[in-house]
Amino acid sequence: MAQVPVNVTVTGAAGQIGYALLFRIASGQLLGPDTPVKLRLLEIPQAVKAAEGTAMELDDCAFPLLKGIDIFDDARQAFDGVNIALLVGARPRTKGMERGDLLEANGGIFKPQGEAINAGAADDVRVLVVGNPANTNALIAQAHAPDVPAERFTAMTRLDHNRALTQLAKKLGVDVTEIKKMTIWGNHSATQYPDIFHAEVNGTTGAKAVNDEAWVRDEFIPTVAKRGAAIIEARGASSAASAANAAIDHVYDWVNGTPEGDWTSAAIPSDGSYGVPEGLISSFPVVSRGGRWEIVPDLEIDAFSRERIDASVQELSEEREAVRKLGLL
Ligand SMILES: NC(=O)C1=CN([C@@H]2O[C@H](COP(=O)(O)OP(=O)(O)OC[C@H]3O[C@@H](n4cnc5c(N)ncnc54)[C@H](O)[C@@H]3O)[C@@H](O)[C@H]2O)C=CC1
Numbered sequence: 360m361a362q363v364p365v366n367v368t369v370t371g372a373a374g375q376i377g378y379a380l381l382f383r384i385a386s387g388q389l390l391g392p393d394t395p396v397k398l399r400l401l402e403i404p405q406a407v408k409a410a411e412g413t414a415m416e417l418d419d420c421a422f423p424l425l426k427g428i429d430i431f432d433d434a435r436q437a438f439d440g441v442n443i444a445l446l447v448g449a450r451p452r453t454k455g456m457e458r459g460d461l462l463e464a465n466g467g468i469f470k471p472q473g474e475a476i477n478a479g480a481a482d483d484v485r486v487l488v489v490g491n492p493a494n495t496n497a498l499i500a501q502a503h504a505p506d507v508p509a510e511r512f513t514a515m516t517r518l519d520h521n522r523a524l525t526q527l528a529k530k531l532g533v534d535v536t537e538i539k540k541m542t543i544w545g546n547h548s549a550t551q552y553p554d555i556f557h558a559e560v561n562g563t564t565g566a567k568a569v570n571d572e573a574w575v576r577d578e579f580i581p582t583v584a585k586r587g588a589a590i591i592e593a594r595g596a597s598s599a600a601s602a603a604n605a606a607i608d609h610v611y612d613w614v615n616g617t618p619e620g621d622w623t624s625a626a627i628p629s630d631g632s633y634g635v636p637e638g639l640i641s642s643f644p645v646v647s648r649g650g651r652w653e654i655v656p657d658l659e660i661d662a663f664s665r666e667r668i669d670a671s672v673q674e675l676s677e678e679r680e681a682v683r684k685l686g687l688l
Pocket residue numbers: 370371372373374375376377401402403406447448449450451468488489490491492493515516518519547597598599602
């Protein structure tokens with residue numbers, strides 16, 4: 360294990376996702392059991408003490424792969440030399456806040472973080488934005504990091520993907536491992552489109568195996584798309600451990616590749632595929648090969664799917680327009 364440690368920066372480190380995420384990174388689940396890591400935690404000044412507490416607990420685990428923990432309240436320092444950037448900290452929507460206000464408040468976070476990544480990140484930096492609105496926050500950060508290849512900025516829809524796998528598996532009474540090629544299209548929001556027409560289950564498609572369009576339309580899609588709100592309702596707080604789990608899955612697959620014969624979902628910059636305007640950070644069916652995400656090409660999109668993909672992509676276009684008007688792009 361003479362390998363140089365990989366620098367992993369986590370923003371919002373003292374938050375609830377941070378707490379569920381850091382121990383898994385340090386134990387080797389993010390990058391694999393042979394890759395040592397150094398953690399660089401970014402928090403706002405008021406939460407630095409809490410982050411220090413988490414760092415004490417990380418020390419107390421004596422993880423063999425953890426080669427250092429540094430805590431910052433300054434983005435330039437936190438992203439200096441970063442290889443993997445997990446942008447979790449964001450401004451949550453509070454009462455009375457309009458979508459425009461939320462985008463503006465997050466612009467104040469993701470613009471300077473993009474600039475800091477541009478200034479100091481390692482050449483191989485990979486960025487995953489978790490903090491909501493994740494797709495558009497990723498777009499803002501990317502816009503302020505012109506020296507970093509655009510494809511290195513991604514947003515998380517893997518939690519939606521994993522939610523969709525379990526909902527379909529439960530409906531069919533099969534194991535989640537029997538379902539391949541699930542897809543989430545569009546925005547990580549209630550407009551997202553979980554697509555089972557291309558999913559494969561024991562030699563047929565997910566849609567054919569279910570054979571019930573009303574269930575797909577009225578139960579499956581809304582259950583997956585509104586699962587975040589349902590968790591908040593039940594738990595009194597938003598998904599944390601499942602979100603951290605999805606972040607681990609996203610980065611692990613990005614670095615190590617997706618399995619043959621399957622694909623996953625990630626929000627990545629559009630190359631114009633499937634009618635998604637170029638540059639929007641939208642969720643697609645993707646494989647990871649040679650450390651890069653590739654959009655799965657040439658899938659047939661029927662009218663049912665087309666309408667839903669277009670609606671979610673339309674929302675992303677509107678968010679892009681809104682942040683453009685705010686001068687954030
Ligand atoms: N993409 C996805 O699937 C999911 C996204 N989320 C989003 O993830 C984000 C974090 O969720 P939680 O950890 O539950 O929230 P949280 O409120 O528990 O933690 C957020 C942390 O970010 C910190 N923070 C705020 N501004 C910061 C800045 N400028 N730099 C560094 N840190 C900063 C806060 O001090 C806080 O400790 C939220 O935006 C949430 O909506 C949550 C679940 C799933």
